[in-house]
Amino acid sequence: MRRSLIIVKKELVETLRDRATVSSYLFVGAFLMLFNSTTFKGVINVEAFTVYLAPVVGVAVGFNLANRFVREKGEGVLETLLCSPLTLTELWLGKVVGLLIPSYIASLISVMVIGIVRGLTLDAPLLIYITLVTPAFIASVIGLLGCLYWILGMKEVRILNYVVFFTLSAVMFIVLRFVNAMSVSIELGYLVITATSLAMLSLATCLMRYISKERLIKP
Amino acid sequence: MKHVIEVEGLIKEFNSVRVLDGITFYVDEGEVFGLLGPNGAGKTTTIKILLGLLKPTSGKALVFGKSLANDGSKDLRRRVGVLLEGDGLFPKLTAYENLDFYARIYGLSNRRERELRIKELLELVDLYEVRDLKVAYLSRGMRRRLALARALINNPKVLFLDEPTVGLDPESRVMVRDLVIKLSKKWGVTILYTSHDLREVEEVCLKVGILVRGRLIAYGYVSELISRFSKSVIEVRLSRECELLKAYNALKLRGYIVEISSSNRSILVIDGDAPEVLRELVSDGVNVEEVRRLGSSLEDVYFKIVKGD
Numbered sequence: 001m002r003r004s005l006i007i008v009k010k011e012l013v014e015t016l017r018d019r020a021t022v023s024s025y026l027f028v029g030a031f032l033m034l035f036n037s038t039t040f041k042g043v044i045n046v047e048a049f050t051v052y053l054a055p056v057v058g059v060a061v062g063f064n065l066a067n068r069f070v071r072e073k074g075e076g077v078l079e080t081l082l083c084s085p086l087t088l089t090e091l092w093l094g095k096v097v098g099l100l101i102p103s104y105i106a107s108l109i110s111v112m113v114i115g116i117v118r119g120l121t122l123d124a125p126l127l128i129y130i131t132l133v134t135p136a137f138i139a140s141v142i143g144l145l146g147c148l149y150w151i152l153g154m155k156e157v158r159i160l161n162y163v164v165f166f167t168l169s170a171v172m173f174i175v176l177r178f179v180n181a182m183s184v185s186i187e188l189g190y191l192v193i194t195a196t197s198l199a200m201l202s203l204a205t206c207l208m209r210y211i212s213k214e215r216l217i218k219p
Numbered sequence: 220m221k222h223v224i225e226v227e228g229l230i231k232e233f234n235s236v237r238v239l240d241g242i243t244f245y246v247d248e249g250e251v252f253g254l255l256g257p258n259g260a261g262k263t264t265t266i267k268i269l270l271g272l273l274k275p276t277s278g279k280a281l282v283f284g285k286s287l288a289n290d291g292s293k294d295l296r297r298r299v300g301v302l303l304e305g306d307g308l309f310p311k312l313t314a315y316e317n318l319d320f321y322a323r324i325y326g327l328s329n330r331r332e333r334e335l336r337i338k339e340l341l342e343l344v345d346l347y348e349v350r351d352l353k354v355a356y357l358s359r360g361m362r363r364r365l366a367l368a369r370a371l372i373n374n375p376k377v378l379f380l381d382e383p384t385v386g387l388d389p390e391s392r393v394m395v396r397d398l399v400i401k402l403s404k405k406w407g408v409t410i411l412y413t414s415h416d417l418r419e420v421e422e423v424c425l426k427v428g429i430l431v432r433g434r435l436i437a438y439g440y441v442s443e444l445i446s447r448f449s450k451s452v453i454e455v456r457l458s459r460e461c462e463l464l465k466a467y468n469a470l471k472l473r474g475y476i477v478e479i480s481s482s483n484r485s486i487l488v489i490d491g492d493a494p495e496v497l498r499e500l501v502s503d504g505v506n507v508e509e510v511r512r513l514g515s516s517l518e519d520v521y522f523k524i525v526k527g528d
Contacts, residue, residue: 003323003324006320006323006324010309010312010320013311013312013316014309014311014312017311017353018311072309075305075309075310076303076304076305076306076307077305077306077307077308077309079267079272079303079305079307080301080303080305080306080307080369081307081324082272083270083271083272083287083296083299083301083303084296084321084324084325085293085294085296085297085324085325085326086324087293212274213271213272213273213288214272214273214274217267217272217273
């Protein structure tokens, strides 16, 4: 765990110095500006939209940063890291948390902006959703994505990105449509997203057992 | 004495292609062992198996009697230093931050101790002045030197150096060579060393193994291999350059293997007896200025083995 925290710290320092972070944040900013200038109060249910926006912004930023799982192989760092006392699980966990933090911050900023501009009322379920469900969802996506990169030996990364991103967006859309159409409580929707997050994290943890160092370093 | 590094009958296949074919060698404490061979001979694969990055198809690859491939080898990994082809440095972090990162990973939790160790290593590789520069801005040679400092951050007992002097200027090469000798002689560090610079290997290594297409063709002390494999070469220096062809033909006719040296006025005679060669040239009326036996080197051995010279 201690070694995972060292990885987290390193990831955060690199994130601050990474152009991908700046571009991600600019993208989020541009998206929010566009959203504010093209939608009208009352047309969209702000609470419902926030439920969708918070994880999507976080996942989008996470996707942009997730190439860190792959980049170290190209930079010739991965082999050296794998020779150190670090285990693969510690490395994976450190990366997931290290990438989750900037992604979640972007997510929080977007919620705050919407909250201020559109007068969002934070009730208890929404607060729990933003503070617990959203980071869990973002972490599970980053974790699963990193794990899949590793399983594929860091090949076909771009194709995997598209597949995972569009699958997740579709799932989120379907879940939220289902919540609206069936008039079920929003809490149930949160529960579904939480369950999905836990399932993805469990899947990633299981898959980690099948990843070998040899697979990672293979050219 | 127990071997620090043990490789026995090591075989590695990639998609049914055999890249290591039952190699066996041992390295004892404080020894510098040179693994030589042309590109693709299997040097890096051997190192990667020893480091637990690749799994052997069969055979043993042990460090301190244990395999680094096991999950429970964390403590053993703390005693091992590694410098592979990649420098293992994060380009966005500074030289200091890189060493600090690895120091923490290897368990140097005391901040003061860590600072002292990093300062000592940065001074050792002459990079203290650029400690706050990001690695991305360092030259290739500087990065290689920093990578060497990184490999030493944990005070390793065993060091794997895969072509440590690649990209270094002559001054830095000498620095690395001297450091390797010091590490082994003064601090008893066991070192597995690969390089394409055979003179460097001869200066640094006590024992070598020569790999060709996954097979360990020669293995032993450098001096032993030189006397076993190298040819005896005699250089005959003539007084007059115009007699070069005459001398060459005379010796060739008598069945000697001869070559005209790239330097003027001399002929190289392979596996000849110096007094006899001199006697025969004099009897043919050739004016000989000097006859001397040339010293053999690891380079001669290497080319004889690898290229069949």
